[in-house]
Amino acid sequence: MSDQPIIKISLPDGSVREYPKGVTGHQIAFSISEGLARNVLAAKVNGEVWDSSRPIEADATVTLLTWNDPEGKATFWHSSAHLLAEALEALYPGVKFGTGPSLEKGFYYDVDLGGQALSMEDFAAIEAKMQELARGKNQYLRQPISKADAISFFTEKGDEYKLELIDGLEDGQITFYTQGNFTDLCRGPHIPNTGIIKAIKLTNIAGAYWRNNQENKMLTRIYGITFPKQKELEEHLHQVEEAKKRDHRKLGKELELFAFSEKVGQGLPLWLPKGAMLRERLESFLKKAQLKAGYLPVVTPHIGSKALYVTSGHWEKYGKDSFQPIKTPDEDEEFMLKPMNCPHHCEIYKTKPRSYRDLPLRLAEFGTVYRYEQSGELHGLTRVRGFTQDDAHIFCRTDQVKEEFLRVIDLVLYVFKTLGFNDYSAQISLRDPENKAKYIGTDEDWEKAESAIIEASAERGLATVTELGEAAFYGPKLDFMVRDALGRKWQLGTIQVDYQLPQRFNLEYIGSDNQKHQPVMIHRAPFGSMERFIAILIENTAGQFPLWLSPDQIVILPISEKYADYAEEVFFTLQDQDIRGFVDHRDEKIGRKIRDAEVTKVPFMLIVGEKEQSEQLVSIRRKGEGDLGSMKVEDFIVFFQKEIKNNLTSF
């Protein structure tokens, strides 16, 4: 009616429009343009995402969400999960449902098929059913429901998982959503109707524990992804294929960087010559920076007596799940493969009395450690059982913690920047306030350590996310997380403040007051581990490493065997300038040699034939770019060294 109350809707462009009370997101969109109305998937009302069909009853700030908004996609995929569930219920009567959320890319639904096995071969039929249901353009209908009615609905259906979820919900806050013949317990929101879902692909199937708890039953998790257009699905699948080509396990084999052997053992990488050279370069790069940053190198053994880990607390915490103790001919004598370097470093600290003038003491070691990771966790070089940490422990006074922490952040950022790791996130990992028993140490120490990390991160302007319950058992951490080619997240650099170990090892120093004090320890590793870092480096660069790291920097390609001597001469000149590579003496045509050099990702090809030999030149070809013309060998050396200098700045 004309005297309907009016409400004010603020839109993202700053405009404020008036609509009758009860207007929906869809109606607002329609008043702007028909095209927008067609594309609206949901509406963000005062910061909360709503169905675009839900009436707005008061003045509000509204953002209309489309496929271009992350929240629009999330809604689309969540609704797709419901569509999957509807298809499953149609094809597998009696199926029970766990949860079915959207993901960063796609969605899943956890289901219990009552012992019936489902495989990827069944996907085609399920996808077809989903397509059929999508074409029905069924609306997603929201329905608030009382707790009692919700319980009776799912009791009748016999779905104990939904009943368990309802159990944790508050009466009056419960909603159901129905599309077609399928009704689900769901907070929403959803897209207007199933017809918007045009392209459907089920991608994977795997087990997942109910409510993420190992003690619970394992459900079948079905993953999928959907798009509003077929073309977008095709593009997505293409991208996934491209990403697979960057997988470090594949490239590591192809480029002969590392290998695994069943006989050596699971999760124990073998570094091949090219990989070892790459790794050594990375090590010396960091060693150089650390020397400038005031670190002192130390070297400690690969094993330590069990007593060392009893003192550190690692024995109690991880003893059962570690490689088991090494015995000696001496009864009762036991050693452990070291799972961490810190206890050894604490003993180095204790080799002499320390004065406050000695602090901070920064002890650095590329220390190889061994951890018995769960077999299901092992993954290429990113999760292994023997790996080398670019470890260091900073022993300092309480008043130096923040300054030291800041200096470590700077070092980590330098490392990341030099290696082109721009896409990282900084995560502050604190202890789980609900479960303090998992950790050692007093509340006071934890609070001091946690605030030191939070302050230092803020001071360096890091964009951080905070995760509760992710701390190490002895202290909070600042972790630098990156993603691999397939989008999985891994921790690389880490900085941890620790008040516990100094206590357990009775570390002390004499202060200016001539009294004994306890130092604070900072554990830190900019790479994290050489193995994982190199894995990510391989994936980031697709195996095309920066010139200074490349195992072979140049290859010399003689046109024929007649120029072999000249090729050797050029090679030795370059080798004298520390330029790495080899001469391709094979009895092949130049086209073939070029192709093989391209495939093995050698940055520079130096072609030598009659013309080059007679004029003392080399013809330069850059991988991926092609012919750069001819130049004198000396000029190439200058050019080459300038290249390296440009992307390898010092700390």
Added chain:
RNA sequence: GCUGUUGUAGCUCAGGGGUAGAGCACUUCCUUGGUAAGGAAGAGGUCAGGGGUUCAAAUCCCCUCAACAGCUCCA
């Protein structure tokens, strides 16, 4: 650790109850070639390992190991 899938030549993969296949790589020979694959011949496998069914098993069944995907874990 759990659930599922997979395991055939150095690599990528086809095959499938009746003597083991291809391409690339490798070896030898021919070719001495100018900017992304020259030609020919040859060699190479206990079909992951163990057990079972069968006249016969690489193939079917069971166990073990490993890899892969996800979950759980991660000092």
